[in-house]
Amino acid sequence: MLGVCMSDEVKSYDIMVCRHSLSHVLACAVRRVCPNVKLGIGPPIDEGFYYDFLVPEGSSFTPEILEKIEKEMTQIIKGKHDYIARPISPKEAREIFKDEPFKIQLIDELEEKQNAVVGTYQTENFIDLCNGPHVSNTKDLQKVAWKIDRVSGAYWKGHEKNPMMQRIYVLAFSTKDELKSFIQRREEAAKRDHRKLGPELELFTFSDLIGKGMPILLPKGATIRRLLERLVVDEELKRGYQHVYTPVLGKKTLYEISGHWEHYKDGMYPLMHLSENDEIVLRPMTCPHHFMIYKDTPKSYRDLPLRIAEISPQFRKELSGELCGLTRVMLFTLADAHIFCAPEQLEDEFKRVLELISFLMKRLGIDSLVSYRASLKDDQKKDKYVDNPEMWKTGESILLGILEKLQLPYTKGLGDAAFYGPKLDIQMTNVYGKEETVFTVQIDFALPGRFNLLYIDKDGKEKCPVVVHRSSIGCLERTIAFLVEFYAGAFPLWLSPVQAKVIAITENQIEYAKEIAELLNSKMIRVETDLRSETLNKKIREGRLQRVPYLVVVGEKEKEARSVTVRNRETGEQRTLSLEQFIERISKENADYSLKLEI
RNA sequence: GCUAACGUAGCUCAAUGGCAGAGCAGCUGAUUUGUAAUCAGCAGGUUGUGGGUUCAACUCCCACCGUUAGCUCCA
Secondary structure (H helix, E strand, O other), X not given: OOOOOOOHHHHHHHHHHHHHHHHHHHHHHHHHHOOOOEXXXXXXXXXXXXXXXXOOOOOOOOHHHHHHHHHHHHHHHHOOOEEEEOOEOHHHHHHHOOOOHHHHHHHHHHHHOOOOOEXXXXXXXXXXXXXXXXXXXXXXXXOOEEEEEEEXXXXXXXXXXXXXXXXXXXXXXXXXXXXXXXXXXXXXXXXXOHHXXXXXXXXXXXXXXXXXXXXXXXXXXXXXXXXHHHHHHHHHHHOOOEEOOOOOEEEHHHHHHHOHHHHOHHHOOOOEEEEOOEEEEXXXXXXXXXXXXXXXXXXXXXXXXXXXXXXXXXXXXXXXXXXXXXXXXOEEEEEEEEXXXXXXXXXXXXXXXXXXXXXXXXXXXXXXXXXXXXXXXXXXXXXXXOOOHHHHHHXXXXXXXXXXXXXXXXXXXXXXXXXXXXXXXXXXEOOOOOEEEEEEEEEEOOHHHHOOOOEEOOOOOEEOOEEEEEEEEEEHHHHHHHHHHHHOOOXXXXXXXXXXXXXXXXXXXXXXXXXXXXXXXXXXXXXXXXXXXXXXXXXXXXXXXXXXXXXXEEOHHHHHHOEEEEEEOXXXXXXXXXXXXXXXXXXXXXXXOOOOOOO
């Protein structure tokens, strides 16, 4: 219908209109199949659309009902009904939607905004509150490939206090191929999902008895964590950080002073009453502890910047529905630090932090995947933040100023600030496209004052330092989850829990294989052996499923020549080289943090 | 936390109120293999937990635990 040179924008506009129009068809069908539901809203989204319904208590959209709804939708589309736009007065709208409490609420809101007319669209005998745009007739929807996807709950208008509605998600694309490929991509993504790969590759597990949201790192997952920890500690030491160990507990008072108790109580585990007047709590953040280190001795401007770092467990009480594999847990390990500096040092310190993070991201091979978000305060939600407008203004303008200077492309996240200050969040998306914060750098003008942190400046006057709260390599559990998903379990050599697996073809090479493994192990190469009397093919297959970078096959030839035949995980190519050569090359590749297999 | 769905052997899945099963993994034996699954045998279960209904419950009901999708929240 449109020209052959349809631009992507036109195309996407087109499909968004179809999605929107289809949502009316869905609502109409639901109304026919389940007359008792109340209608919410039904906007188009990236992969289709949804519509919210309030269903009578005790009933739900079962697979059978959804099937009926789907058939009904097909019938409605076939009926070739026109979409008729009809702007009406609020009064008339109230009459038409008198049995639809949610629509009435929307009409009220429109009227409050002084809209004299309310948009409606009628399709056959179904009328919905809507400004369009829509296709002109349901026959235009016949070409659209759509499918009811899933049902979930959603609060009316997204507010926790509002009633919980049932949301029906429908996938809708311009062509069958697009729909098919979307579903296929989602299935492929599920295979890389760290929650599936993690246990499969024996990286981590959970135990009902230990508790939800408390991940257990198995030896292979622990290996990855240890590698990340060593890397980050070394790089921080090189950059002037000092590492400390502080208790995972603290008195309630500590968090009352910091403001956590006021602003973050819901995210904290319940208090432990040791005795009267002695209440302690598991820490949700390390900042107050590090502040105590600052306060331990008087500080001069000469001591600044003071960079205190710690890889530290954090305890955050989450609602059960918010937990997700390793990315959202109730006990996690943060590569944390607090940089105490003079205001004039802030910009430089901020940049140094970004340099460190960017260095680490390159090591991990994820530097091109991240996006930057300036997380600012939302003025509408005053009680979420420390009340100090002046300080917020300064903090936010400094943050944005630095970002502009560095020419980092960023988005603004209104309401995403920490309670004590604005932050730069470095975001990554998971396999399903959901965005999460992996690293964060925060500017804090508030907490130092609350703890009365001071330093004596050159002029002999007492001044209050600024604090940069930052994670370098983020929360280790979450970072590992992203790495698992990004690499689909096939980590670069330096991060692989098992770097080489020695496979003996027959039992005649068992001794030689063991010797190789011992040698590699003595050179700090992580190695396993497969000496079973299985076929070579089977041992290769299992080695591949484990994503071992190098499978080292030794048969009679290799044993005679004291050589190895190395199979490269990426290329599948085999290369025979002397044992010494192999050890030299794999050791070098490991030491170089190479992101690519080089043998 | 809320709404909904789900929970059977280590894993993937059967068994729709009437004797809990298969493949892979595991163990034992045979086999001694040249780059993605050798063959045979054995073993493996209080069907997430606890109640209830029933002559009989994996199956129906209730509560709890956990998982998943989303909402809310968030590193």
